[in-house]
Amino acid sequence: MLERRSSANGVVCYVSPLLESIGVPHAFSTRIGGVSPPPFDRLNLGNPNGCPVQDDYQRIWENYRLLQAAIGCESRRLARVHQVHGCQLAHLAQDHDDSLRADALITSDARWLVSVRVADCVPVLLASADGKVVAAVHAGWRGVVAGIVPKAIAAVQKLAGPGTAVTIAIGPCISGDAYEVGPEVLEQFTRCLGNEAPISRRVGGKGYVDLRQAIRLQALGAGLPPKHIDTTDRCTYRHAAEFFSHRRENGITGRMAAIIATRA
Numbered sequence: 001m002l003e004r005r006s007s008a009n010g011v012v013c014y015v016s017p018l019l020e021s022i023g024v025p026h027a028f029s030t031r032i033g034g035v036s037p038p039p040f041d042r043l044n045l046g047n048p049n050g051c052p053v054q055d056d057y058q059r060i061w062e063n064y065r066l067l068q069a070a071i072g073c074e075s076r077r078l079a080r081v082h083q084v085h086g087c088q089l090a091h092l093a094q095d096h097d098d099s100l101r102a103d104a105l106i107t108s109d110a111r112w113l114v115s116v117r118v119a120d121c122v123p124v125l126l127a128s129a130d131g132k133v134v135a136a137v138h139a140g141w142r143g144v145v146a147g148i149v150p151k152a153i154a155a156v157q158k159l160a161g162p163g164t165a166v167t168i169a170i171g172p173c174i175s176g177d178a179y180e181v182g183p184e185v186l187e188q189f190t191r192c193l194g195n196e197a198p199i200s201r202r203v204g205g206k207g208y209v210d211l212r213q214a215i216r217l218q219a220l221g222a223g224l225p226p227k228h229i230d231t232t233d234r235c236t237y238r239h240a241a242e243f244f245s246h247r248r249e250n251g252i253t254g255r256m257a258a259i260i261a262t263r264a
Contacts, residue, residue, distance in 0.1 A: 001017075001230065001231065001232060001233075002014040002015065002016055002017075002028065002169065002171065002172075002230060002231070002232040002234070003015055003016075003017060005027075007033075007069075007070035007071075009033065009066050009069055009070060010032070010033040010034075010066070011029070011032070011033035011034070011043060011066050011067055011069075011070040012030045012032035012033055012043075012242075013027040013028055013029050013030060013067070013070060013071070014027070014028040014030070014171065014172060014232060014234065015027055015028070016125065016167075016169035016230040017230065018167045018169060018228065018229075018230040019125060019127055019167060019169050019230070019260070022127050022129065022130075022131040022167060022263065023131045023263040023264075024127045024131045024134055024260055024261065024262060024263050025071045025072055025073050025113075025260070025261050025264075026071065026125050026127075026134075026169070026258075026259060026260035026261070027067060027070065027071050027258070027259055028123055028125075028169075028171035028172055028232075028256065028257075028258050029043055029045060029067055029256045029257045029258070029259075030043065030172075030242045030243060030256065031043050031044070031242060031243055031244050031254060031256065032241075032242060033063075033066060033067075033070075034059075034062075034063040034066060035059050035062050035063060035066075036055050036056075036059045036060070036063060036254065039053065039249065039252055039253060039254070040055040040059075040244075040253070040254040041254075042063075043063050043066070043067065043254075043256075044059070044060060044063055044244070044254030044255060045060060045063055045064060045067070045117055045254070045255045045256060045257040046060065046117040046119075046254065046255030046257070047060070047254075047255070048119075048246070048251050048252060048253060048254075048255075051251055051252055053252050055254065064078055064257075067257065067259065068113065068259070071259070073113050073259070073261055076110075076111065076112060076113035076261050077111055077112050077113065078112075078113050078115060078259075079092055079096045079098070079105055079107070079112050079113065079114050079115065080098045080105075080115055080116075080117070081098065081100050081101065081102040081103070081105055081116070082098070082099050082100060082101045082102070083102070083103050083116065083117065083138045084101050084102070084103060085103065085121075085138075085140045085142040085143055086101075086102075086103055086142065086143060086146060086148070087103065087143060087146035087147060087148045087151060088101060088102040088103060088104070089102060089103075089104040089105075089106060089135075089148070089151055089152055089155055090102040090104065090105050090106070091106055091107070091155075091159075092105055092106065092107035092109060092112050092114060093107075093109065094109070096112070103116070103137065103138045103139070103143050103148055104116070104135055104136065104137040104138070104148055104151070104152045104155075105135060105136050106133065106134070106135040106152065106155050106156060106159065107133070107134060107135075107262065108132055108133045108134075108159055108160075108262060109262070110261070110262045110263075110264065112261065112262075113259055113260070113261045114134065114135065114136045114259070114260055114261070115136055115257050115258065115259040115260075116136045116137060116138035116257065116258050117138065117255040117256070117257050118138060118171075118173065118236075118255065118256050118257070118258065119236065119244045119245060119246040119253055119254065119255050119256065120173060120174040120179075120236050120237065120245050120246045120247050121138055121139060121140040121143075121173060121174075121211075122138075122139040122140070122144070122170060122171065122173040122211050122212060122215055123136070123137070123138065123139075123170075123171035123172070123173070123256070123257075123258030124136070124137040124138075124139055124149055124152070124168060124169070124170055124171065124215060124258070125137075125168070125169045125171070125258055125260045126152055126153065126156050126166055126167065126168050126169075126260075127156070127166070127167050127260065127263075128156055128157075128159075128160035128164050128165070128166060128167075129160075129164055129165040129166070129167070130160070130164075130263070131262060131263025132160065132262055132263060133156050133159045133160040133164075133262070134156075134260045134261065134262050135152045135155065135156050135260070136258050136259065136260050137149055137152045139211070139215060140211075141181065141185055141188070141189075141209060141211060144189075144192070144211055144214050144215060144218070145188045145189060145191075145192045147192075147218070149168075149215050149218050149219065149222075150218050150219075150221070150222045153166055153168065153219065153222045153224065154222070165228060166224060166228065167224075167228045167229075167230070168219050168224060168228065168229050168230070169229075169230040169231070170212050170215050170216060170219075170229070170230065170231040170232070171232065171258050172232055172234035172235070172236055172239075172242075172243060172256070173211055173212055173235075173236055174211065174235060174236050174237045174245065174247060175210070175212070175233075175235035175237065175238060176198060176200075176208050176209060176210030176211070176212070176213065177208060178208075178235060178237040178238060178247075179208055179209050179210070179211065179237075179247075180206055180207070180208055181206065181207065181208070181209050182205070182206055183205040183206065183207070185209065186199050186201060186206075186207050186209070189209055189214060192214075193214060193217055193218075196217055197214070198210035198213035198214050198217070212231060212232075216229055216231060236248075236256075243256060244256055
């Protein structure tokens, strides 16, 4: 289970004991700490798309600096991508373009800190057993049914070498009892996960999806043992004091980030 940590600079985040045991610096951020004013208060790490209300990027970069300092990664270069709710994975080498369209970043280069942004979707962090290959994944419902997490697991295994164990940490996101969707989304999860699909249907066709459990099932299906899977019960929608939520705030809200770097 993820653990809540407070740093000396005021930043509060969640970390995975499993990833800590490997020695990889990482964090799932909250909204606590930082310098942004309402409605992005305070540790805002991204702007909403297509919204006239925007945070100043100088504050966003300062918030990233504070988050990196909180996990001892001030010297690492931050890498982001233009997230598109798809299944594209970017391999980070010497050069990187933040406008690259993808929903996962993987690297074995110790100079980089890879990251994804969320505000209800699921942030997922992965690492090889030796901590030399890491990945960050943004998984909304489209990414889950498209298989972005199993794809990232396979990519870490391929880059780390045959037979390498992988550890995965599933971060705070909207919980299953708060994530109401239409019948077309329920059918997508049924096609993806069959009878194990973590959905509940309501009269009238709508229902609920547990994205976190769906990813856990995919990780198990990819061959990861339960002892290599970390998760949390924190809900971005329900726990407003800790997290931004796109759904709760009708789109006018900030972003959390999940960040990870290779073992030094």
